[in-house]
Amino acid sequence: MALNRAEQREATRQALLAEGRRRFAADGYHHVVLAEVARAAGVTKGAAYHHFDSKAGLFRAVVAQVQQELGEHVAAAAERHEDLWEQLRAGCRAFLAAGTDPAVRQILLVDAPTVLAWEEWRAMDEESSARHLAEALTALAEAGIIADQPVQPLARLLSGAMNEAALWIARGADTQGAEQALDRLLAGLRQAPDARQPG
Numbered sequence: 001m002a003l004n005r006a007e008q009r010e011a012t013r014q015a016l017l018a019e020g021r022r023r024f025a026a027d028g029y030h031h032v033v034l035a036e037v038a039r040a041a042g043v044t045k046g047a048a049y050h051h052f053d054s055k056a057g058l059f060r061a062v063v064a065q066v067q068q069e070l071g072e073h074v075a076a077a078a079e080r081h082e083d084l085w086e087q088l089r090a091g092c093r094a095f096l097a098a099g100t101d102p103a104v105r106q107i108l109l110v111d112a113p114t115v116l117a118w119e120e121w122r123a124m125d126e127e128s129s130a131r132h133l134a135e136a137l138t139a140l141a142e143a144g145i146i147a148d149q150p151v152q153p154l155a156r157l158l159s160g161a162m163n164e165a166a167l168w169i170a171r172g173a174d175t176q177g178a179e180q181a182l183d184r185l186l187a188g189l190r191q192a193p194d195a196r197q198p199g
Contacts, residue, residue: 071128099166
């Protein structure tokens with residue numbers, strides 16, 4: 001069955017995204033040529049520019065896709081647990097483990113902060129995994145499991161620490177050691193049961 005024009009446009013866009021993602025992950029942003037991405041995806045260079053304007057436009061769309069998938073992966077790992085504390089631990093561990101994925105490592109952790117403006121990259125991060133982290137910390141504070149405190153500074157500190165740890169793991173560091181260090185860091189946030197608010 002032949003595709004209509006809207007379906008053809010979406011198929012072209014998805015082919016460019018898939019090939020762009022593969023190349024950005026394997027070669028890094030600066031070594032990717034948009035015309036070569038288009039040729040490998042089986043479309044014209046003009047079609048690539050029509051959909052994304054530039055290599056940076058394609059990269060931005062790939063970053064958004066990888067960010068969204070990572071956020072969903074972290075949320076799914078957390079949701080496998082009923083306990084709020086275990087949700088936080090599982091989500092943080094899932095984020096660290098994602099550093100071994102070439103797309104997350106090269107696209108999100110290495111290239112995105114430098115290729116995109118810092119504020120744009122932070123805004124995209126906020127929409128995915130950082131938002132889930134802030135929500136988890138808010139729930140923990142409301143339950144009295146961690147001290148009642150402004151959540152945004154804490155979320156940014158933890159997010160920065162985990163980005164750095166994920167990069168470290170991506171370079172071949174000991175995943176188990178990073179997870180143990182993360183557990184000790186998180187444990188420092190937890191209030192003793194007798195310090196929690198009643199109710």
